[in-house]
Amino acid sequence: MTTRDIVLIALFAAIMAVLGVFPPITLPVIAVPITAQSLGVMLAGGVLGAKRGALSMVLFLALVAVGLPLLSGGRGGVGVFFGASGGFLIGWIVAALVVGLLVERFWDNLNYINAFIASVVGGIVVLYALGIPWISVVAGISLGQVFTGSMGFIPGDLVKAVIAALVIVTVSKSYPIIKK
Amino acid sequence: MLISLYKPGNSLVHRTPAGWKIALLFVFCTVLFLIQNWWFLGGAIALVLASYWLAKLPLTLVWQAVRPALWVLVLIFLVQFWLNDWQFGLYVVLRFAIMIVAATLLTLTSKTSEMIEGIERSVSKLFGADVAEKVGLAFSLSLRFIPMVRETYQEVREAQKARGLGRNWRALITPTMIRTLKSADDIAQAIDARSAGAPLGEKAPRHD
Numbered sequence: 001m002t003t004r005d006i007v008l009i010a011l012f013a014a015i016m017a018v019l020g021v022f023p024p025i026t027l028p029v030i031a032v033p034i035t036a037q038s039l040g041v042m043l044a045g046g047v048l049g050a051k052r053g054a055l056s057m058v059l060f061l062a063l064v065a066v067g068l069p070l071l072s073g074g075r076g077g078v079g080v081f082f083g084a085s086g087g088f089l090i091g092w093i094v095a096a097l098v099v100g101l102l103v104e105r106f107w108d109n110l111n112y113i114n115a116f117i118a119s120v121v122g123g124i125v126v127l128y129a130l131g132i133p134w135i136s137v138v139a140g141i142s143l144g145q146v147f148t149g150s151m152g153f154i155p156g157d158l159v160k161a162v163i164a165a166l167v168i169v170t171v172s173k174s175y176p177i178i179k180k
Numbered sequence: 181m182l183i184s185l186y187k188p189g190n191s192l193v194h195r196t197p198a199g200w201k202i203a204l205l206f207v208f209c210t211v212l213f214l215i216q217n218w219w220f221l222g223g224a225i226a227l228v229l230a231s232y233w234l235a236k237l238p239l240t241l242v243w244q245a246v247r248p249a250l251w252v253l254v255l256i257f258l259v260q261f262w263l264n265d266w267q268f269g270l271y272v273v274l275r276f277a278i279m280i281v282a283a284t285l286l287t288l289t290s291k292t293s294e295m296i297e298g299i300e301r302s303v304s305k306l307f308g309a310d311v312a313e314k315v316g317l318a319f320s321l322s323l324r325f326i327p328m329v330r331e332t333y334q335e336v337r338e339a340q341k342a343r344g345l346g347r348n349w350r351a352l353i354t355p356t357m358i359r360t361l362k363s364a365d366d367i368a369q370a371i372d373a374r375s376a377g378a379p380l381g382e383k384a385p386r387h388d
Contacts, residue, residue, distance in 0.1 A: 010325055011325050017329075066299070
């Protein structure tokens with residue numbers, strides 16, 4: 001790991017913090033707010049690649065855990081990991097990793113379509129696969145019911161995957177980080 | 181924006197090392213899930229509230245810890261009421277709330293800087309001193325980068341507003357990202373140039 005890797009990881013943790021200042025949207029279906037921060041998760045993997053993307057999420061979550069109010073809505077501290085979105089927060093690490101792995105795989109002919117697929121698979125499918133069981137356990141509600149309740153978030157997340165794909169492809173052309 | 185949630189104090193709870201508190205919190209939550217019993221839950225709630233009292237923290241902070249999760253808790257209660265009965269709903273909700281309150285106590289009584297030092301020490305023990313040094317660098321850089329990224333973002337937003345793109349996420353994020361990535365590369369080269377020979381892992385490839 002070079003100094004440049006460390007600087008990039010730290011930079012993305014900071015970008016996540018700034019995305020937290022975008023106002024969150026809350027849908028009256030289930031209690032996980034829609035934020036620009038989950039867009040940042042897709043971007044971390046897609047811009048930095050799997051390893052650095054995942055580590056930038058670890059660093060960001062560590063900053064939250066030590067008591068900085070960096071999550072959207074000014075939330076922070078260890079308590080948030082025990083809340084309903086705890087599984088999603090831990091899931092960010094794996095989601096960034098998966099988006100990164102896919103974008104690295106598509107790198108030589110990266111376009112809007114496969115960048116979108118990478119964002120959907122990592123940032124939605126994998127993320128929900130980790131977030132839903134968590135809610136199910138802490139709330140004592142069955143997996144199927146949490147799954148149905150979470151469907152209201154899918155449209156917002158698909159919009160985010162489109163934006164992520166646009167940004168990932170533009171950055172890959174004008175300032176490529178993954179293979180330089 | 182970067183004001184820590186820590187509340188200064190000198191109580192027993194404040195003085196207990198953060199590592200101990202993390203371990204205790206972990207045990208507390210695990211046991212809460214293993215033993216399902218009203219008496220036990222009542223004892224756990226009393227224990228957590230007593231710890232707030234011991235830390236000389238006002239009970240309004242307990243309310244502040246629960247408030248962001250409040251309507252999740254209401255929703256969970258309603259679902260449980262519908263699926264099972266209100267007693268079980270109340271049990272699940274109280275158990276959930278007390279875990280959040282206990283975890284918040286850790287945050288309220290532990291200094292951010294001490295927790296970062298604690299992480300560095302644990303990393304140093306687990307993975308060696310040079311990894312810990314990198315982790316320390318990553319922490320301090322990210323804290324420095326937050327105002328830098330925010331400043332760049334505000335400049336970009338002003339410029340895009342003038343073009344009528346002030347609410348376009350793509351038009352806001354792409355330039356912010358490319359500009360900050362460029363500064364990140366300059367900073368990485370500056371660090372390497374100043375710490376030549378320092379034990380900070382491999383150096384970035386030289387550009388000469």
